[in-house]
Amino acid sequence: MTSSPEAVGDLQALRSCWHAVAFADAVSDQPQRAVLLGQALVLWRDSAGQPHALNDVCIHRGTALSLGRVIGDELMCPYHGWRYGPDGRCVAIPQLADPTQVPGKARVATYRCMTRYGLVWVALEEPRWPVPDVPELETASGWQHVPCGPYRWRCDASRQIENFTDFGHFPWVHPGLLGDPGRPVVPKHTVQVDGHVLGYEIVRPEAPNSEEFPVFANEQTTAPERHNRYQLHLPYTIVLRIGWGGKRGMVYFFASQPIDDEDCAGYLVIARNYDHEQPISVLQDFENTIFEQDRRMVESQRPEKVPFDLADEMHMKFDAVAVAYRRAMRQQGLGGLAATREPAV
Ligand code: FES
Numbered sequence: 001m002t003s004s005p006e007a008v009g010d011l012q013a014l015r016s017c018w019h020a021v022a023f024a025d026a027v028s029d030q031p032q033r034a035v036l037l038g039q040a041l042v043l044w045r046d047s048a049g050q051p052h053a054l055n056d057v058c059i060h061r062g063t064a065l066s067l068g069r070v071i072g073d074e075l076m077c078p079y080h081g082w083r084y085g086p087d088g089r090c091v092a093i094p095q096l097a098d099p100t101q102v103p104g105k106a107r108v109a110t111y112r113c114m115t116r117y118g119l120v121w122v123a124l125e126e127p128r129w130p131v132p133d134v135p136e137l138e139t140a141s142g143w144q145h146v147p148c149g150p151y152r153w154r155c156d157a158s159r160q161i162e163n164f165t166d167f168g169h170f171p172w173v174h175p176g177l178l179g180d181p182g183r184p185v186v187p188k189h190t191v192q193v194d195g196h197v198l199g200y201e202i203v204r205p206e207a208p209n210s211e212e213f214p215v216f217a218n219e220q221t222t223a224p225e226r227h228n229r230y231q232l233h234l235p236y237t238i239v240l241r242i243g244w245g246g247k248r249g250m251v252y253f254f255a256s257q258p259i260d261d262e263d264c265a266g267y268l269v270i271a272r273n274y275d276h277e278q279p280i281s282v283l284q285d286f287e288n289t290i291f292e293q294d295r296r297m298v299e300s301q302r303p304e305k306v307p308f309d310l311a312d313e314m315h316m317k318f319d320a321v322a323v324a325y326r327r328a329m330r331q332q333g334l335g336g337l338a339a340t341r342e343p344a345v
């Protein structure tokens with residue numbers, strides 16, 4: 001992990017954001033370890049099904065609480081059986097004649113934790129912004145929800161997010177699946193910045209549905225195009241609405257978990273209002289293929305974290321989203337120190 005003052009500044013700002021840390025169905029009364037921004041967490045559910053996130057370090061001797069078990073509404077350390085409530089307070093020390101005579105100091109840090117869209121979210125400090133509202137992802141929306149991933153990559157979450165919204169690579173990295181090598185020109189698009197949300201639309205060439213993965217509602221067989229409406233919520237969440245001119249649509253909801261500066265995990269939830277009888281594994285297999293193609297590119301990028309100074313790397317007009325992302329991240333204190341140089345784009 002980086003230890004420059006700049007990275008520490010980012011880290012503080014990133015701690016004040018909601019981050020996806022697990023699919024909700026992966027968090028149970030079996031405690032589970034997760035790492036967020038270098039902070040080890042134990043995730044567990046109480047008897048009412050409420051998820052909790054605590055520091056994964058027992059105050060007694062530093063054992064990982066994620067190795068323990070849940071007993072009712074308490075988390076028990078595996079080493080000496082100390083028990084903690086959801087508020088992080090130790091409530092029982094079995095070695096004492098009266099196990100309830102617990103010193104006030106015996107507690108572990110707890111963090112804000114909630115479930116939304118089939119994901120567990122954690123904020124290490126008071127979050128600056130809410131998780132975005134996406135009506136299509138609500139349970140009663142009538143849209144089918146297909147979870148994909150998590151895609152654990154060896155890179156910073158910023159690289160995974162930029163890749164998800166990079167238009168230039170489709171014909172090269174996903175030929176025949178998402179892009180058409182015969183039509184590599186990126187159509188014009190502009191980015192609107194509204195606080196911490198970037199909005200942009202693009203109608204772009206795509207490949208016809210493949211026989212192996214008939215997942216898109218696109219009947220066009222020659223020069224097909226897709227309509228995309230994006231919202232990129234800083235720092236690491238994207239809402240993408242896709243259409244093909246008819247009633248059929250998809251919503252791609254993507255959130256990248258910043259594990260540390262060199263590791264991330266991407267959670268994708270796709271909502272679709274058609275083809276509900278198709279096994280969801282078809283779409284999941286498709287996304288696994290796409291993400292694997294991307295992973296090889298992105299894990300090779302250096303530096304592992306997006307350089308937020310616009311003087312770094314080389315930006316073309318068709319990279320407008322990456323430029324806006326880097327600028328906005330920096331302006332919100334999420335992407336390093338303010339740059340003094342800005343190239344014309
Ligand atoms: S280390 Fe947790 S109870 Fe002793």
Ligand SMILES: [Fe+2]
Binds near residue numbers: 174290
């Ligand atoms: Fe890609």
